[in-house]
Amino acid sequence: MxxxxxxxxxxxxxxxxxxxxxxxxxxxxxxxxxxxxxEEIVEEVKKSGLRGRGGAGFPTGLKWSFIAKPExxxxxxxxxxxxxxxxxxxxxxxxxxxxxxxxEGMIVSSFALGSNVSYIYxxxxxxxxxxxxxxxxxxxxxxxxLGKNIQGSGFDCEIYVQRGAGAYICGEETALIxxxxxxxxNPRIKPPFPAVKGVWERPTVVNNVETIAAVVxxxxxxxxxxxxxxxxxxxxxxxxxxxxxxxxPGVYEIDMTISxxxxxxxxxxxxxxxxxKKLKACIPGGSSVPILPANLLLTTAKGEKRLMNYESLSDGxxxxxxxxxxxxxxxxxxxxxxxxxxxxxxxxxxxESCGQCSPCREGxxxxxxxxxxxxxxxxxxxxxxxxxxxxxxxxxxxxxPLGDAAAWPVAAAIRHFRDEFEWHILNPEKCLTENFGLRHxxxxxxxxxx
Amino acid sequence: xxxxxxxxxxKVKQIIARYPEGKQKSALxxxxxxxxxxFGGWLDVPVMDYVASLLSIEPIEVYEVAxxxxxxxxxxxxxxxxxxxxxGPCMVKGCDDIIDYIKLKLNINxxxxxxxxxxxxxxxxxxxxxxYAPMMQYGKTYREHLTKEKVDAIIEECRAKxx
Ligand SMILES: Cc1cc2nc3c(=O)[nH]c(=O)nc-3n(C[C@H](O)[C@H](O)[C@H](O)COP(=O)(O)O)c2cc1C
Ligand code: SF4
Ligand code: FES
Numbered sequence: 152m153x154x155x156x157x158x159x160x161x162x163x164x165x166x167x168x169x170x171x172x173x174x175x176x177x178x179x180x181x182x183x184x185x186x187x188x189x190e191e192i193v194e195e196v197k198k199s200g201l202r203g204r205g206g207a208g209f210p211t212g213l214k215w216s217f218i219a220k221p222e223x224x225x226x227x228x229x230x231x232x233x234x235x236x237x238x239x240x241x242x243x244x245x246x247x248x249x250x251x252x253x254x255e256g257m258i259v260s261s262f263a264l265g266s267n268v269s270y271i272y273x274x275x276x277x278x279x280x281x282x283x284x285x286x287x288x289x290x291x292x293x294x295x296x297l298g299k300n301i302q303g304s305g306f307d308c309e310i311y312v313q314r315g316a317g318a319y320i321c322g323e324e325t326a327l328i329x330x331x332x333x334x335x336x337n338p339r340i341k342p343p344f345p346a347v348k349g350v351w352e353r354p355t356v357v358n359n360v361e362t363i364a365a366v367v368x369x370x371x372x373x374x375x376x377x378x379x380x381x382x383x384x385x386x387x388x389x390x391x392x393x394x395x396x397x398x399x400p401g402v403y404e405i406d407m408t409i410s411x412x413x414x415x416x417x418x419x420x421x422x423x424x425x426x427x428k429k430l431k432a433c434i435p436g437g438s439s440v441p442i443l444p445a446n447l448l449l450t451t452a453k454g455e456k457r458l459m460n461y462e463s464l465s466d467g468x469x470x471x472x473x474x475x476x477x478x479x480x481x482x483x484x485x486x487x488x489x490x491x492x493x494x495x496x497x498x499x500x501x502x503e504s505c506g507q508c509s510p511c512r513e514g515x516x517x518x519x520x521x522x523x524x525x526x527x528x529x530x531x532x533x534x535x536x537x538x539x540x541x542x543x544x545x546x547x548x549x550x551x552p553l554g555d556a557a558a559w560p561v562a563a564a565i566r567h568f569r570d571e572f573e574w575h576i577l578n579p580e581k582c583l584t585e586n587f588g589l590r591h592x593x594x595x596x597x598x599x600x601x
Numbered sequence: 602x603x604x605x606x607x608x609x610x611x612k613v614k615q616i617i618a619r620y621p622e623g624k625q626k627s628a629l630x631x632x633x634x635x636x637x638x639x640f641g642g643w644l645d646v647p648v649m650d651y652v653a654s655l656l657s658i659e660p661i662e663v664y665e666v667a668x669x670x671x672x673x674x675x676x677x678x679x680x681x682x683x684x685x686x687x688x689g690p691c692m693v694k695g696c697d698d699i700i701d702y703i704k705l706k707l708n709i710n711x712x713x714x715x716x717x718x719x720x721x722x723x724x725x726x727x728x729x730x731x732x733y734a735p736m737m738q739y740g741k742t743y744r745e746h747l748t749k750e751k752v753d754a755i756i757e758e759c760r761a762k763x764x
Contacts (some may be wrong), residue, residue, distance in 0.1 A: 225621070237688045237727035268619075275634070275672045276728050278741040311619040316630050316670035319726070333629035333662075335669040351624055392732055394690045400732035438689060438727075481690050481731070495689045499726045505669075 154380055156368040156388050157361070158404040161248050167283065169290035172251040178296055180370040184259040185304040192263035196366060198374030200386035205231055205322075205359030206437065206477045208461055211366075217346040218264055219354040226354045228266040229331065230257060230363050232273040233315060233322035237438035237499060238479025241390035242360035244402040246273075246280050250287035254310065256363040258296060259370055261308045264356055268309050271360075272327050275316040284312050319503035323551050324357040326505065337505050338551035361390050381407040385460035389478055395433075396484035398422035407460035411435070412449050414459050415482060428484040431589055432568075435464055436476020438496050439556035441563030442489070443473050469563065485589040489571050490582075493564040494522035500557035511554040514545040518561055525572060528579035535572050539565055603651040609639060613655060625656050629666055632656065633673055642682070643674035671725070679714040679721035681759040684738040685747075687724045690731035699735045699747050700724060706756065719763065720756075 165171035172178075184192055197212030218226060230253065234242045246253055253271070261269045273281055288310050291297045299307045313331055315321050321330045325339035328350045349355020365387055369377045378386045385407035394400045397415065399422040405414065414420045415430065424430060430445040449457060452471040457463050461475045483492065501515040521538050524530050542558035549555070565572060571587040578585075605613065613632055620627040632652055633644065640648050649663040667673045685691075685700050700722075704710060707720050714721040730736040733745035744755055 234729050235727060238690055238731050240729045240731055240733075243729050270619075274729065275630075275670070276738055276743075309619075313619075313627075314631060314634060316634065317672035317725075318670050330630065331627060332624070333626035333656075333658075333666065335665055351621060394731040394734065395693050400734075402732070434689075479731070481693070483693065487693055492689050492692065495687065495692050499688050502726050 154388060154406050155404050156380075157245060157249075157252060157364050157390060158402075166249055167251075167287075169251060169287070169294060172249070173294070177251050178255055178291075180255060180367045181258045181262075181296060182302065184262055184370050185302055185306060189263045189265060192259065192370065195369055195374035196263070199365075199369040199377040200374075200381075200384060201362065201365055201369060201377070202384070202386075202461065203359055204361035204365070204389065204478070206236065206439070208475060211358065211362055214346070214358075215264060215356060217344070218356055219347045220265070221354070224353055225267065226265050227350055227356075228257065228261050228264050228269040228363075229327065229350060229355055229357045230269070230271045230360055231322060231324065231327060231357050232271050232277070232360045233319075233327060234277075234360070235274055235319040235322050235503075236477045236479055237496065238394060238434060238481045239392055239437050239477040240394075241392040241402050241478055243277060243280060244392070245360060245364055245390065246277075246284060250280075250283050251291065252364045252367060253284070253360055254287050254291050254296075256366045257310055258291075258301070258308055259366050260356075260358070260363050261310075262306055263366075266356075267307050268311070270331060270350075271310065271312045272321070272331055273312055273314055274321075275314045278314065281312050281314050288312070318505075319499075320505045320551075320553060323553060326551070327357060328355060335505070337507050338553075340550055382458070382460060383462050385462060385475075389459070389475075391459070391478045391480050393421050393480045393482070395480075395482040396424050396428065396487070397482050398425050405459055408458065410449075410456045410458050411464075412456065414480070421480075421482065424482065424484050428486065429589055430482065431485045431487055432483045432489065434473075434479075434481045434483075434560075435459075436474045437479035438481075438499065439559055440474040440476040441469055441472070441559055442483075442493075442567065443563070444567045447471050447567070448473075469559070470566075473563070486586055488526075488586050489564055489568040490522065490526045490575050493561060494519070494526045496560045497522050497557070500553065504553060504557070505551075508549040508554065510545045510548045511557065514541050514554070515557050517541050518557070522561075525575050526582075528575065528582050530572075530576040530579075532573070532576055534576070535565060535569065603640065603645075603647045605635075605639065605655075609635060617656075626658050626662070628656060629658070629663065630670070633663070633667060637673060641677070642680075643677050677714075680719050680763060681739065682721045682723065683755075684723045684725045684728075686726065686728050686730070686734070686736055686738075688727040688731075690727070691734040691736065694734035696735040696747075699737075699749075699752065702749050702752055706752065720759070 201211045202208040318336045320326045321336040326336040330336045345355040416423045451466045497519040501519040504515045506512045542561045545554045546558040575582040616628045617625045653660040653663045735747045736745040
């Protein structure tokens with residue numbers, strides 16, 4: 152059994168309410184933190200090795216230490232609850248079932264950062280979760296954990312929830328800030344970074360929901376104890392939202408020492424693949440990270456068992472590895488069509504591009520069109536190279552990483568499943584009713600055209 | 602004349618108070634949600650102009666935001682809006698069959714509204730329910746693990762509500 156921190160009490164009846172949450176030891180970290188100096192909290196977070204759980208995996212303590220502190224200018228913590236990366240639904244789980252966990256983490260983090268007014272930016276579709284959070288905030292306030300002079304410490308803090316309105320791009324931190332200012336979600340050019348000029352030109356830290364929740368056990372048990380869990384630079388626990396062709400889809404908390412194989416096949420987690428089907432491929436960290444065929448997923452190119460952590464998942468770089476990303480873990484069985492799946496992702500990115508940069512705006516549209524053409528049996532061989540060319544021209548040439556996020560899934564699909572694309576083109580009729588299946592499974596790795 | 606009632610005005614004031622002095626434009630997204638909920642499920646131009654006046658910003662600042670975010674409807678929608686997710690993880694779990702079934706059942710295409718103005722069908726991209734697929738958003742709720750039987754039941758539920 153993996154050690155559980157965030158979800159340890161998830162199944163206690165009534166844990167959503169303040170009363171039960173507090174009885175189970177909730178808000179202890181606030182009591183402890185308010186007796187510490189803010190710098191000491193930042194230091195604990197640094198020691199814990201906690202890395203941002205929103206996708207990029209940037210060390211949280213380091214990020215906090217960058218926040219500018221100009222005289223007389225308020226600072227803000229903004230929690231990123233936009234959660235719109237396909238395959239990802241972990242933050243939702245935490246907020247829906249244990250909302251006080253996030254509120255508790257936010258109070259401690261706000262104190263550490265010197266934020267007297269902090270915000271949760273939540274995707275607009277999570278309307279009922281907004282209500283759950285607002286109730287939790289009210290309860291926390293009634294019990295003296297928010298508002299003026301919290302627990303007699305002299306620290307004031309308010310938390311407000313801001314609902315987005317349907318835009319994946321608002322998960323990108325500078326787009327999120329624009330949106331919080333009541334504008335279109337167009338990412339800003341960095342620098343200046345939010346830590347210097349964020350919302351209303353004030354120093355701002357944007358962190359993922361799970362990152363901020365993880366601050367609670369770090370303060371309760373100490374940064375060093377937290378760093379003992381896991382392996383290497385993958386410390387602590389990670390929430391994984393598992394979906395696709397598995398017996399037990401859902402949200403799991405893992406310590407990052409287990410293997411991918413165990414995660415997919417053991418009954419404690421995904422419980423294997425339904426109907427005795429075979430594993431074909433997996434996108435382990437949200438739609439933006441490279442898809443891997445079964446063989447490379449389970450074992451690295453070096454022949455080691457691949458583990459569910461930052462280092463192991465990215466072992467081999469993009470040639471033979473992938474990324475931890477947001478922890479949105481999607482499993483595809485032998486009946487799934489890679490071309491069609493990639494097409495739905497390309498459509499997603501075209502829909503979500505904010506349109507500021509031509510490579511992203513035009514490129515995502517082109518990729519969607521070409522993939523649709525191949526998927527519907529109208530493709531030509533040269534389309535595969537064209538796709539490859541377009542994705543390469545997007546990557547690295549845009550204001551924000553959405554461009555890369557749109558390019559990578561297409562690149563990885565061609566890299567590992569080129570034969571399936573070719574089969575679609577060579578069998579324009581058959582591909583409408585049949586699937587390519589598992590033929591590539593044990594193939595050598597395809598090195599893409601240069 | 603478009604106008605919020607007293608209670609709604611109080612809500613707007615409460616929202617504006619969340620932001621620093623002079624930054625009331627930050628209230629735009631929440632106030633547009635409130636406006637859409639209050640004025641028939643979509644944002645007509647007079648509604649957007651009214652929101653602009655409430656927040657002391659230019660109408661164009663409202664239009665550009667309303668047109669950016671997919672949850673704001675710039676055209677009327679049916680009384681009951683079904684938004685079915687069609688991204689990868691939902692596709693794997695058979696969302697196409699669900700979409701086809703709703704089309705057949707309501708006799709409309711994606712993006713259309715039934716002649717009686719009751720139902721609108723839309724497809725949307727990942728709503729963060731991938732593990733509970735196929736799914737759709739209906740009003741402020743998610744309906745997950747959809748089957749044809751569940752779709753039937755939801756349609757019945759809507760009809761009952763409107764009677
Ligand atoms: C297109 C795009 C979408 C993103 N969506 C999210 C999101 O939904 N939630 C999130 O926490 N981070 C998201 N991020 C990452 C954020 O920009 C940012 O790195 C993160 O919120 C930082 O928090 P962390 O360090 O705690 O992970 C996204 C980034 C990009 C480029
Ligand atoms: S990369 Fe795409 S989403 Fe990001 S700023 Fe450019 S156009 Fe917008
Ligand atoms: S793909 Fe449909 S909810 Fe995520």
